[in-house]
């Protein structure tokens with residue numbers, strides 16, 4: 001039950017609505033019992049005495065109970081659903097608040113489809129927590145207690161039978177089915193996560209599967225998963241039906257027993273026959289309220305598992321980040337003994353990196369594939385948290401600053417950049433919603449995309465653009481951000497080298513006071529950089545200006561030699 005504590009606390013934030021839902025649930029329960037009781041009494045009274053005035057009064061009571069039952073049931077639904085949807089809203093907000101700081105590292109742990117299934121499916125499963133788990137037992141206990149007290153006045157046997165019926169249908173049967181469910185451990189939610197993850201991969205990898213002629217195999221695998229998911233759903237449905245039928249059957253037995261005991265008491269002269277039909281109707285009426293308990297085991301397990309799955313994503317110790325804003329004006333960045341290792345990996349991706357990026361400097365980070373260049377950039381950007389050492393902004397640790405204030409000062413272009421379905425204009429305005437057409441066209445011109453119109457449609461993920469066009473559009477977007485610190489991860493790797501060179505020259509010329517940190521595979525054109533950092537296996541093995549590195553005749557010089565031999 002402790003897994004549900006967080007959900008319970010969020011639910012109880014809506015105290016007023018939860019209390020009103022319980023009050024109206026109890027009123028609706030009593031009204032439906034009273035409705036049936038008075039109809040039972042009316043039948044007996046009409047048959048046995050036929051007093052007109054009493055019959056009129058009872059008839060009026062019947063109408064009143066019918067009306068109040070409907071109004072109370074409506075109010076109960078209104079308040080319980082309002083509390084539920086507010087709770088779901090609060091849950092989503094609190095979940096996302098805890099999720100966001102963990103986001104970059106989560107991608108390595110969860111497949112995107114599974115993450116989506118948890119964020120959407122498991123959160124939605126929790127809508128049943130208040131509606132079907134939390135308050136039905138509370139309402140039921142009150143309605144039964146009141147009804148048992150009422151029947152006690154007429155017949156102790158009926159009261160005892162109702163108490164036994166309550167224990168059986170509200171406690172023992174749900175507990176038995178909950179036990180069965182936990183024992184069988186149906187993995188319906190896990191199946192849903194796996195199915196969603198596989199379906200997402202199927203969509204992402206559709207083209208490659210087709211090229212490698214593996215589409216059919218993968219499709220059959222998916223169909224099997226869908227079948228097994230449906231089987232799990234069917235099993236769960238069957239259990240609910242068993243639970244419902246058992247409860248209904250027991251309720252009927254109890255009502256028959258009430259009838260038998262009542263008949264016996266009437267024959268023995270212990271009970272006025274006028275009340276016999278009423279007591280039987282009371283029993284039928286009170287057990288009408290028991291139906292939600294049939295679904296209790298399924299919803300209890302479902303809520304518990306959904307809460308566990310959600311909590312398992314965000315239960316890591318959050319990074320401690322300050323709320324300070326980065327100071328306005330020039331920024332020096334330094335890496336001090338930086339260390340980073342990806343979760344679950346043995347080998348560090350960065351080891352003991354110490355380097356300064358002075359204000360207005362241009363730095364190139366080079367090195368073989370997999371040497372840690374992108375990781376270094378991601379740690380400098382505060383996308384990945386350093387596992388040792390520090391990133392310093394003007395000598396102050398990056399932990400002191402909020403991520404938002406750091407990102408606000410960066411112009412970032414990564415290897416892969418996302419474009420949203422829309423137009424060139426809407427994608428550019430992501431960087432500056434106030435940018436006018438003139439500014440956006442100037443940015444497009446700066447990256448040699450002047451043939452693009454701002455109205456041009458951009459498909460999902462920018463798939464109607466070439467790789468080089470996407471990269472240039474990403475640079476144009478960064479230009480519009482107008483921040484003083486550029487962090488570029490191979491921004492022109494898919495652009496022809498002449499155009500790439502022109503774009504770099506324009507960027508440097510138009511932003512003379514900005515700092516640039518550029519990850520590059522390409523060793524040509526680095527002569528103009530103030531500093532070149534060479535990484536290998538996560539370690540900084542060389543740094544200096546182009547001339548210094550060439551003079552030193554070390555690793556970088558060796559790479560240049562190889563490059564020249566290949567070109568020759």
Ligand SMILES: Nc1ncnc2c1ncn2[C@@H]1O[C@H](COP(=O)(O)OP(=O)(O)OP(=O)(O)O)[C@@H](O)[C@H]1O
Pocket residue numbers: 108342343345349367368369370371372373374375376521
């Ligand atoms: N999400 C991840 N999980 C685990 N290991 C990772 C992850 N991303 C990168 N790595 C590993 O970290 C190391 C450094 O990767 P990184 O992407 O920083 O290299 P890189 O120098 O930028 O490579 P490239 O030039 O090919 O882009 C590599 O060994 C890589 O396998």
